[in-house]
Amino acid sequence: MRILGVCGSLRSGSFNATVLRTAVELTTAPRELVVWPDLGRLPFFDADVEESGPPAVVADLRAAVGAADGMLVVSPEYAHGTSGVLKNALEWMVGGGEIAAKPVALVSASTAVTGGDNARAWLSQTLTVMGAQVIPQDLRIPQAARKITDGRITDEETVAGLRGLLDDLADAAAKARADGNSFA
Ligand SMILES: Cc1cc2nc3c(=O)[nH]c(=O)nc-3n(C[C@H](O)[C@H](O)[C@H](O)COP(=O)(O)O)c2cc1C
Numbered sequence: 001m002r003i004l005g006v007c008g009s010l011r012s013g014s015f016n017a018t019v020l021r022t023a024v025e026l027t028t029a030p031r032e033l034v035v036w037p038d039l040g041r042l043p044f045f046d047a048d049v050e051e052s053g054p055p056a057v058v059a060d061l062r063a064a065v066g067a068a069d070g071m072l073v074v075s076p077e078y079a080h081g082t083s084g085v086l087k088n089a090l091e092w093m094v095g096g097g098e099i100a101a102k103p104v105a106l107v108s109a110s111t112a113v114t115g116g117d118n119a120r121a122w123l124s125q126t127l128t129v130m131g132a133q134v135i136p137q138d139l140r141i142p143q144a145a146r147k148i149t150d151g152r153i154t155d156e157e158t159v160a161g162l163r164g165l166l167d168d169l170a171d172a173a174a175k176a177r178a179d180g181n182s183f184a
Contacts, residue, residue: 001170003027004068005035008075008086008119013151015109015144019162020074022153023107026163031170033072036064045091054092061089062096070103070173071132072166077110077119090126100131103172105165107139115142133176137168 005023009016020035027033041057049055054062065071075082093099106123108116117140124134139161141147147155153162 001031001173002068003031003033003070003072003166003169003173004064005033005072005074006039006086006089007035008039008073008083010038010040010085011076014076015111015141015148016074016076016107018148018151018153019107019109019141020072021151022159023072023074023162023166026159026166031166033166034064034068036061039085039089042085042089042092045088050092050095054095058092058096061092062098065093065096065102066098068102069177070105070169071099072105072107072169073123073127074107074109075116075119075123077108077112077114077116080118081122082119086123087126090130094130097131099127101176102132103169103176104132104134105138105169105172106134107141107162107165109141109144109148111143111145113142115140133172135168135172137165139165 005020007017007020024033106120108119110116147158
């Protein structure tokens with residue numbers, strides 16, 4: 001059972017990156033959570049570049065999505081939506097098509113009380129249009145600065161929520177695999 005994790009924040013002290021790192025720590029065999037490091041390595045999507053053959057880094061991302069049974073997408077909220085780097089990554093994923101029918105779980109951590117609700121709503125709509133199976137369970141982490149300190153989630157309720165979401169995603173991925181939806 002392989003889950004691919006991506007984080008939409010490039011910030012060194014990112015709360016969302018801490019959440020993804022914690023998700024890796026909470027994942028034990030036979031499950032595996034592999035993080036695709038640094039979405040900032042991707043060039044801006046350009047349909048001309050795509051047509052003439054996507055760069056190796058894009059092929060690498062598409063292969064990682066293709067090899068996964070499901071995805072954990074962790075996003076900050078910037079200007080009422082997801083981050084530019086995450087949207088850019090999704091644009092590159094459209095052409096590959098590997099995300100079709102893959103279960104995807106969404107997490108957002110924000111310093112605001114709204115917890116990144118707009119970012120998750122945007123991601124849910126876009127990923128659904130791309131053919132992904134966004135699972136109904138998600139995790140919102142409002143006032144993240146009070147719950148994440150020195151690169152650790154210090155709020156037990158948030159850790160429990162993350163653990164539960166990983167279980168829900170693994171269940172959905174197992175079902176998708178049994179139904180023959182995943183080619184991993
Ligand atoms: C340019 C900018 C725009 C932001 N816009 C929003 C927003 O629309 N909604 C929100 O909840 N938080 C917003 N924030 C706050 C971020 O959620 C907060 O900085 C968060 O910690 C970013 O995630 P990270 O810690 O993973 O980098 C914004 C922050 C910045 C720097």
